[in-house]
Amino acid sequence: MSAPTVRVLYIDDEENNLNSFKASFRRQYEIYTAISAFEGLKILQSVSIQVIIADQKMPGLTGVEFFKSITETFPDPIRILLTGYTDVESLADAINHGDIYRYITKPWNDLELHNSIKNAYDAYKAKIDLRNKVSELEKTNDELNRFIYSISHELRAPLVSVIGVLNLVKMEDLYHSSGEYWSMIENCSNKLDYYIQKTLQYYKNNKTVSENTDIDFNTLTYDLLEVYSLADRETVFKIKIDQQHRFSGDAFRIEVILGNLISNAIKYQKEEETHKKVSIDIQVTQLEAEIIINDNGIGILNEHLERIFTQFFKSSTLSGSGLGLFIVKEALNKINGKITVSSDEINGTTFKINIPNAQSN
Template sequence: MKNSRIRILYIDDEVHNLNAFRASFRRSYEIYTATSALEGRQLLKGIDVHIIIADQKMPVTTGVEFFHDIKNVLPEPIRILLTGYTDVEDIIDAINKGHIYSYIKKPWDEHELHRTINNAYEIYNARKQLKEKIVELEKTNDELNRFIYSTSHDLRSPLMSVLGIINLSRLDNTVTDPMGYMDMIESCVVKLDGFIQKIIEYYRNSRLDVEYEKIDFALLLKDCTDTFKHQNTSIDFHVDVDQPFDFKGDTFRISVILNNLISNAVKYQKPDAQSPKVNLGVKVEPHKATIRIEDNGIGILSEHLNNIFKMFFRSKNNNKPGSGIGLYIVKEALTKIGGTISVDSQYGEGTQFEITIPNRNEFDS
């Protein structure tokens, strides 16, 4: 039972004050005493206390100075200052800087001090529980992220095997598929693989540190557009890069942003469009880069514009396959690198996204 009691260290150079404190509170608390700040430090090396009470006016080291010295080394115990005189500036400064929780005037009132100790212990417990919850949540979050990443990678391997078997079956002239089942299977596998890749993107965006390096937008956009041109060979890609200044940014996240937005521009074209197009523009300035991605596709309903960056939101005005996570990843990636995004869309006419990304080259100079 003794270990469950509130443990208090009281430091005061006047021995009769220590004796009076012990006589008044020994039945309620587990009490340790010291006659100097030095002796108090030695006791704290071997005892985990919940509350530290120190007299302000002590030789060599004052109570405020003692609390200041131990704050970073022992942040958990709640600190209470006893003062027999009014040194308002020191007390206010100590409270504002978090060196002490409260102060009590000497001679203390037993009921007031008892109430202050119990309130301080409640705060100690609340902080301890919060710290434990944070550690528990961080552990759970880390395990969940590792599980998602591992599972996603493990799932891709059998999916690629299925696609390989489908391709082999097409080369085998003895296999017939008059109902088109192979095409259906392939479509489902490709859709599932795309969703898994989005999960991996989300994981990497949430876990990887931001790293800045020089970016050539002309090369970056060429890599991005080359990836999607084969999906719809009728689309006219127009790229305009104006980069008179060096630009430094996070290549991985900017690539994720561009790939997701260009993928949507290609995917959500009108089925019967006569001249589908995707316009990509980049203007680099000393402090930022502005990127515009414009298409003449099916557009987005105005009532959906406020929701498109939410996870798993999918517009009901089209029957195109999608995971509902791509634009969420775009927004999260931009948040990581301090960027912003806006969207303007007319249903049936097309959509334009405008992205602003800080140029870290300016910050490093």
């Protein structure tokens, strides 16, 4: 198998250097030469170049300046700088900004320059291969996510039917007619429903484009409480909402954030607690919404506070999928929000969320 053709562009304002370079390397590489940065740019626009060599001291644009000027438009070619004098400051600046791969002093040594071009081409191939692999992985990941979403969505239909049958059993007062079997079915169904909902939330949060609409926190909060408080009628909610300013934000993600935090505040109450309580304090300004959710539940161990937003993290004290708080953090990242948490086993847990008001932009 023949070696791949390496396309090299050499830019120098001295024609003798261009001719010498071409004579030395024309058998090993596909050589293009340009007598100015402008001519080099024209070649780049018409030929897929893999390695660019430029002299530093040229009229108009120096080699470093030329490399910087094409960073965005031609990011792939690997850059080699030729310099006949020592300009440490320019070289350091170019290297720090990633504009050159290597520099070689003039007059060059043919073997050194040949090895540099070979290494530069290897770096070019590695860059392109990595990009292709990333693209393939992104495509595979997207297909996997869509498959999981589709399966989860399809699973919900029969699951809803099972939960419907359980509700009929309760209505006909047959729930305790078969020992604990109906209770076991209900617990398993609720767990499966929880996992499916979290999977769907995760997928939608990753795929849904942020769309800002007006949000009434009073309506949103009480709607969520109506849904989640069904899980525990003993919990007392203390709600304080001060919204005197119009708030614009991503309704889907804000609902996901509040829903998960309210659900957790209810779920992780102490079983022996006789006064279960959750407080929700929302202050809306022209700049942001500040949301504080506090409970007197079991709390979170101090050593776990840094990890609770990690995907699938579970502690010995917290049951669940390990997805809820991860989804909360991911949703906040999508809307430039922030979250902090403080917790102990005596006083419970407090989450503080700050969400920018898109209305102020």
